[in-house]
Amino acid sequence: MKKKQKKARKVKTQKEFDNISCGSAKAFPKQLGRADYFKCPVWSADEPSFVDDLNKASDKYIEAAKKTLKKDIDKRNKEFGDKKDMGHVFHSTTLMGDPNFLDLQNYIGATSHNLLDEMGFDLTNHQVFITEMWVQEFAKNGGGHHTLHTHWNGHISGFYFLKASEKTSRPIFEDPRAGNVMNLLPEKDRSKITYASSQINYEAKPGRMIFFPSYMPHQYIVDMGYEPFRFIHWNCQAIPKGAVQWNQK
Numbered sequence: 001m002k003k004k005q006k007k008a009r010k011v012k013t014q015k016e017f018d019n020i021s022c023g024s025a026k027a028f029p030k031q032l033g034r035a036d037y038f039k040c041p042v043w044s045a046d047e048p049s050f051v052d053d054l055n056k057a058s059d060k061y062i063e064a065a066k067k068t069l070k071k072d073i074d075k076r077n078k079e080f081g082d083k084k085d086m087g088h089v090f091h092s093t094t095l096m097g098d099p100n101f102l103d104l105q106n107y108i109g110a111t112s113h114n115l116l117d118e119m120g121f122d123l124t125n126h127q128v129f130i131t132e133m134w135v136q137e138f139a140k141n142g143g144g145h146h147t148l149h150t151h152w153n154g155h156i157s158g159f160y161f162l163k164a165s166e167k168t169s170r171p172i173f174e175d176p177r178a179g180n181v182m183n184l185l186p187e188k189d190r191s192k193i194t195y196a197s198s199q200i201n202y203e204a205k206p207g208r209m210i211f212f213p214s215y216m217p218h219q220y221i222v223d224m225g226y227e228p229f230r231f232i233h234w235n236c237q238a239i240p241k242g243a244v245q246w247n248q249k
């Protein structure tokens with residue numbers, strides 16, 4: 001009995017582990033067929049035609065947002081030391097209903113409809129609406145950023161960059177599959193987009209437009225304050241037509 005227990009407890013040698021591990025196959029049997037399922041789209045386009053007018057139209061919203069936060073910024077600087085506006089992001093109130101942004105809204109609404117259609121959704125009985133749209137500018141003194149988040153209760157979200165460069169912040173999208181992220185392994189080459197990738201970043205420049213499903217987690221890396229960084233952000237939702245009450249007058 002004692003002899004049997006001793007045998008069971010015997011530690012395997014490296015050679016024995018090598019023989020039973022998955023890497024022990026001397027040659028890959030053959031090239032397997034592969035299919036990609038449950039893909040996550042991100043669309044981008046460069047549409048600089050809106051930039052000048054929308055920067056002008058956005059100025060008053062950014063100024064108002066700076067005024068709103070001034071009291072809090074002054075309080076912080078008085079209490080902890082003067083860092084000016086460092087670390088802040090100045091978010092506007094809603095842009096919905098402002099005629100200066102109507103052309104962009106029409107572009108976004110029509111495009112979002114087309115993208116949901118392209119994804120394979122049947123929109124016969126749904127109508128796509130922009131539910132939220134706002135403009136924001138990161139702090140002049142750096143430190144502006146967005147932590148990782150998704151946009152709830154929506155279908156398509158997006159960005160339109162008004163002030164940006166290679167020196168400013170940029171968006172990063174992350175793998176929405178929590179189960180995959182939990183079991184990731186080190187990547188062979190992080191500069192390549194592969195099945196092992198869990199983050200994708202986009203360069204921001206004025207006029208660049210990005211659309212993505214609202215479930216996509218995204219963040220903005222810390223801006224260093226070298227140059228202004230401003231963009232419009234929005235959410236679209238496809239609403240059942242039966243739920244929309246039209247005014248017949």
Ligand SMILES: [Fe+2]
Nearest residue numbers: 149151218233
């Ligand atoms: Fe966002």
